[in-house]
Amino acid sequence: MTLELFAVFLGSSIRLATPLLLAGIGEMVSERAGVLNMSIEGMMLMSAFAAAVGAWGTGDPLIGLLIGIVSVVPVALLQACLSNTLRANQIVSGIGINILVLGATTLAYREIFGARSRAEIPGLAKVKPPLLGDIPTFGPAVFEQVWLLYAGVALIIITALTLRYTSIGLAIHAAGAEPKAADKSGLSVTRIRYGCVVFAGFMASLAGAFLSIGDIHTFTEGMTRGAGYLAIASVIFGKWRIGGTTIACLLFGTATALQFQLPALGVVLPNALLIMLPYLLALLAVSGLVGRQFAPATLGEPYRR
Amino acid sequence: MTAVNQERSFAAALRYVLRPALLVPVLAVAFAALVGLVLIAMIGVSVPKAVAAFIDGTFGSPFALAASLNRSSVFALVGFGFVLANRANLTNVGGEGQIAVGGIAATAVALYGHVSGFPLGLAFILPMLAAVIAGALWGGLAAVLKVNSGTNEVISTLLLSFIGVWLLYWSVQSPALLRKPMTSSATLPESLEIPDATQLPLLTGDYSFPVHIGLPLTLLLAIVVGVILSRTILGFRLRAVGLNPAAAKRAGVSYARTVIFALSTAGALGGLAGALMLLGEQYTLKDGFSSGYGFDGLVAGLLARGSILGVIAASLLFGFMRSGGINMEMVAAVPTALVVVIQGLIVITLAGANLFIEKWERR
Numbered sequence: 001m002t003l004e005l006f007a008v009f010l011g012s013s014i015r016l017a018t019p020l021l022l023a024g025i026g027e028m029v030s031e032r033a034g035v036l037n038m039s040i041e042g043m044m045l046m047s048a049f050a051a052a053v054g055a056w057g058t059g060d061p062l063i064g065l066l067i068g069i070v071s072v073v074p075v076a077l078l079q080a081c082l083s084n085t086l087r088a089n090q091i092v093s094g095i096g097i098n099i100l101v102l103g104a105t106t107l108a109y110r111e112i113f114g115a116r117s118r119a120e121i122p123g124l125a126k127v128k129p130p131l132l133g134d135i136p137t138f139g140p141a142v143f144e145q146v147w148l149l150y151a152g153v154a155l156i157i158i159t160a161l162t163l164r165y166t167s168i169g170l171a172i173h174a175a176g177a178e179p180k181a182a183d184k185s186g187l188s189v190t191r192i193r194y195g196c197v198v199f200a201g202f203m204a205s206l207a208g209a210f211l212s213i214g215d216i217h218t219f220t221e222g223m224t225r226g227a228g229y230l231a232i233a234s235v236i237f238g239k240w241r242i243g244g245t246t247i248a249c250l251l252f253g254t255a256t257a258l259q260f261q262l263p264a265l266g267v268v269l270p271n272a273l274l275i276m277l278p279y280l281l282a283l284l285a286v287s288g289l290v291g292r293q294f295a296p297a298t299l300g301e302p303y304r305r
Numbered sequence: 306m307t308a309v310n311q312e313r314s315f316a317a318a319l320r321y322v323l324r325p326a327l328l329v330p331v332l333a334v335a336f337a338a339l340v341g342l343v344l345i346a347m348i349g350v351s352v353p354k355a356v357a358a359f360i361d362g363t364f365g366s367p368f369a370l371a372a373s374l375n376r377s378s379v380f381a382l383v384g385f386g387f388v389l390a391n392r393a394n395l396t397n398v399g400g401e402g403q404i405a406v407g408g409i410a411a412t413a414v415a416l417y418g419h420v421s422g423f424p425l426g427l428a429f430i431l432p433m434l435a436a437v438i439a440g441a442l443w444g445g446l447a448a449v450l451k452v453n454s455g456t457n458e459v460i461s462t463l464l465l466s467f468i469g470v471w472l473l474y475w476s477v478q479s480p481a482l483l484r485k486p487m488t489s490s491a492t493l494p495e496s497l498e499i500p501d502a503t504q505l506p507l508l509t510g511d512y513s514f515p516v517h518i519g520l521p522l523t524l525l526l527a528i529v530v531g532v533i534l535s536r537t538i539l540g541f542r543l544r545a546v547g548l549n550p551a552a553a554k555r556a557g558v559s560y561a562r563t564v565i566f567a568l569s570t571a572g573a574l575g576g577l578a579g580a581l582m583l584l585g586e587q588y589t590l591k592d593g594f595s596s597g598y599g600f601d602g603l604v605a606g607l608l609a610r611g612s613i614l615g616v617i618a619a620s621l622l623f624g625f626m627r628s629g630g631i632n633m634e635m636v637a638a639v640p641t642a643l644v645v646v647i648q649g650l651i652v653i654t655l656a657g658a659n660l661f662i663e664k665w666e667r668r
Contacts, residue, residue, distance in 0.1 A: 038459075078653070088656040091396055091459050092607055096656055099600065100649025106642035111348050226467050233460055272475030279467040286460055287450040 007141035009261045015145060015215060017253025019044065019207040022152045023231035024238070024245045025159055026203025031235055032163070033196035034176035034189075036300040038094020039079045040204050041228025042101035043072050047208030049105040052219035053112060056121045061213050065124065065148070068209035069202060075101065076201025080194045087302035098228075106221045113219075123217040124148055146214040152206060160242040172196060176296035179303045189303045204228070230282050237285035239294040248285060252278045325665040329658045330608055330615075330651075334622065337650035344646065345639055355637040362632020363625040367514040369632070374516050375586055376598070377624030378523040379404075382578040383602020384616035385530045386444075386571030388609060392534055393563055394547035395451075397571040399444060399462030400578070400599030402469025406443045407436035407579025409476050412483055412496050412590040415503035415583075428502040433580045440576015443469060445569035452561040458568065466599065474592050483590055496590040505585040519581035526574070531613040543567055575599065597645075601627070604652055610662075623648070 023040050030037040050071030055064025075097060082093040124146045132143040163169035174182035175192040183189050211227070212219045230252050238244025259274040322328075345355045362369055383400040390397040411432040414420060420431045447465060450456040476482040478494045485497040505517040534540040545553035546563045554560055578598065583590060601623045609615030630644035 082653065082657050086657045087660050089659065091398075093653060093656040095398070095600075095603070095607075096649055096652030098649075099604070099645060100653060103642045103645030103647075103649050107344070107348075107640050107646060110640045110642065226463075229460065229463050229467075233464065236457070236460065270475050270479060272471045272478060276468055276471040276475075279464050279471070283461060283464040283468065286464070287454055287456045 003137055004141070005261070005264065007138045009257055010138070011142040011145070012260065013250065013254040013257040014142065015149070015253075016256040017249045018149050018152060019210045019215075019227055020231050020234060020252055021156065021246060021249040022207035022210065023204045023228060024234040024249050025156050025242065026200035026207075027231050028235045028238070028240055028242065028245050029159065029163070029172065029203075030196045030200035031299055032176045032240060032296055033172045033193050034179060034296055034298040034301065034303065035080075035083050035193050035197050035200075036090045036094070037079060037083075037197055037200050038091055038232070039075065039097035039101075039228075040094075040200065040231050041224055041226065042094075042098035043075050043079075043201050043204035044208035044211065044228050045098075045105055045222065045224045046075050046101045047072050047205035048212035048223055049109065049208075049219055051205075051209035052121050052212040053108075055123070055213045059122055061122050061124045064122075064213050065206075065209050068213075069205045072201045072205035072208070073198070076198045077194075079201070080197035083197065083302060084190050084193050087304060090300050090302070102222055109219060109221060121213060121217050121219070123213045123215075146210070148206065148210050148214050152210070155203070155206075156242065156246070163242070173296075175303075176298055179298055183303075183305060189305075193303070204231075207231075226279065230278060233282035233286050236295075237282070240296060251285070252281060255281050325658075325662045326610060329662055330610075330619075330655060333651050333654040333658065336654060337647040340650055341643055341647045344643060348639065350637050350639050355633055355639050358633045358636035358639075359629035361636070362629040365632075369628055371514045371516040372586075373621075373625045373628040374520055375581070375624075376627055377620045378519045379578045379581055379598050380602040380605045380623050381523050381616055381620035382526065382574045382581070383599055384605035384609060384620055385526060385613065386574035387603055387606025388611055388613065388616055389530055389534065389543070389574075390567040390571040391606065391611065392540065392543040392547050393567040395564065395567050395571075396459050397444065397447075397462055397568060397575075398459050398603060399447060399466045399469075399572065400575045400602045401595050401597070402462070402466035402599070403440040403443050403572045403575025404579035404582065404595040404599050405466075405469035405473040406439040407576030408583045408590055408594050409473055409483070409579075410435040410439035410576065411580040411583045412476075412499065415499040416483070416497055421500045421502040423502075426506075428500075429505055429584055432499075432503055432584055433577060436576040436580035436583075437573045438576070440579065441569040441573035444572015444575065445565055447572075448565040448568035451568070452564055462568075470595060473590070473594055477590055477592055494592060498588045499584065503584060504588060505581070515586075517581070517585035519585050522581075526577075527613050527617060530574075534613070539566065575602075578602065601648070604648055607652060608655060 023044055027037055027040050047068035051064040051068030054067030055061040058064065079093065079097055082088040083090045126144050127147045127150065128144045133139045163172065171182065171187050171192055174187065175189045179189045208224065211223060234245050234248035234252060237248040255278040258277060262269060262274065342352055346352050363373055364370055387397050414432040414435040418431060420428045423431065443465060447458050447461040450461050451458050477484055477496055480487055483496040484494055485492065505519060508516045508518060508520065542558045542563050545556065545558050546560055550560050582598070587594070605616055605619035605623055608619040626644050626647070630641040633639040634641045
């Protein structure tokens with residue numbers, strides 16, 4: 001592999017890992033608080049669609065991004081209400097939301113775009129960071145990325161610091177590990193969990209918008225193709241920690257990038273195997289290395305006072 | 306019997322029919338259907354025309370009726386598997402992948418197993434068995450992962466679904482696997498058509514009403530699964546593990562064996578569903594073979610709240626809804642995605658109403 005090709009490979013791995021990473025960190029926060037948010041997939045798809053429509057309709061990708069974020073708020077509130085207030089089975093409600101969003105976005109896409117399908121959509125701008133961007137070969141190939149990627153990295157660092165050093169982080173941890181104790185100490189478990197699900201929705205909306213208006217500048221039906229589930233797998237593999245989740249997402253991103261890179265290198269492998277690779281890795285990741293002891297104690301269980 | 310007694314038993318029957326566990330799903334379906342009608346009006350299609358197309362696609366012709374029934378069998382098999390595993394508190398979300406591997410195995414045996422000449426229906430029974438085994442292994446894999454390393458079966462069966470679907474794509478893309486011999490560059494990425502002898506016999510033998518033997522087989526399995534769940538030690542073990550694994554272990558019920566039994570049986574039923582689709586209807590294996598049926602079956606299982614009769618009812622509903630939806634798209638230009646919206650709404654409404662149902666039942 002030449003240096004140029006390696007740089008391109010590295011750059012596309014990071015780019016492909018970004019939506020997983022954004023969604024994965026949001027999911028991690030939600031799971032830390034005790035809510036298994038299976039609707040990440042649907043949230044991403046919703047935002048991917050809304051952002052694409054917004055950017056296409058207004059011609060401004062920034063407005064598209066905002067519309068994408070706003071579009072996920074009702075989805076996240078629905079998930080939060082189902083899994084907290086109505087104490088619904090979190091897996092069932094999540095899958096229901098995913099089905100609903102898949103149907104709704106496909107329907108709306110056909111109605112709005114119809115014959116104009118696969119229309120090019122204005123996308124978010126790329127930035128070239130100072131210093132890093134000036135490195136020969138690697139600068140343009142690795143570091144010149146859509147600004148949302150850098151904003152996402154900043155958000156993840158803020159999330160990590162918040163979880164570790166603030167009372168909010170402690171409250172989230174308590175809501176997932178010892179909700180009764182948290183409740184007794186005067187925290188509202190329900191409010192914390194609502195907040196965390198909405199935060200997961202916000203992160204998933206960035207992830208979805210990144211897919212449609214950040215990366216490929218178009219929307220296709222069901223374009224998330226299980227990325228939300230990969231994000232959930234990365235949280236398990238990452239043992240509910242920021243660092244671990246990040247590594248898992250980078251791994252899955254790299255596996256996805258191989259799809260495009262190996263053929264360029266003249267390595268002939270069945271296309272299907274390459275497409276399957278991230279899911280295969282995710283399965284290995286969640287099956288081999290983890291034990292139950294790392295999961296938040298009340299993950300998936302609605303809290304009742 | 307006095308008139309008063311009769312009145313009482315009538316009131317009791319009414320209360321039974323109107324109990325929330327039955328009433329809520331009906332209301333959920335009605336609500337979702339209503340939203341569907343509003344959506345049809347919103348996209349500017351004449352509602353009567355769309356409804357007419359929908360009904361035409363479900364009962365309008367013997368062919369439509371048969372297609373709906375065949376599809377319902379597939380959903381029901383996946384749904385039975387879901388209910389069975391769910392008895393042990395396991396959630397099998399892998400129907401889609403189990404259908405895919407079942408389809409692959411059935412195609413492989415039907416095309417290259419030299420089974421065409423076998424007597425006594427073995428020509429189609431052997432491909433079916435292959436599909437059952439493939440599905441059982443696919444589901445069993447998730448069980449082994451759960452038992453050995455505590456992997457949540459929801460995530461493993463989901464990931465296995467994606468892998469199964471891509472495996473199918475791979476096997477119809479590669480001439481070394483199941484793709485038909487490439488005679489020109491225009492050769493489609495699909496398998497050869499399976500021989501006549503391996504296709505499932507039709508109940509009436511009449512191609513204008515092509516219900517195949519999958520339907521009676523499904524009904525038979527409904528009884529088998531129902532009996533296993535309610536009358537056998539196996540069903541008791543499933544329930545024991547589902548309610549309290551620690552207590553079950555104390556009572557001498559093997560957790561590992563029960564989980565493996567539950568998920569591999571669910572997988573076997575999913576694999577069989579794939580075999581019915583291939584041997585009974587499609588005859589060639591193509592990309593997109595599983596067509597979301599695994600998720601429809603899953604939803605049917607969810608809706609049923611543990612009841613086999615409930616699975617049958619929900620499967621019929623979805624089987625007919627799919628047929629109606631397809632016809633609505635062809636005749637009235639309403640995207641079939643509408644049916645997906647309705648399904649999602651049903652699942653969400655029911656998930657949300659569960660608290661209400663449980664409160665009512667505990668009164």
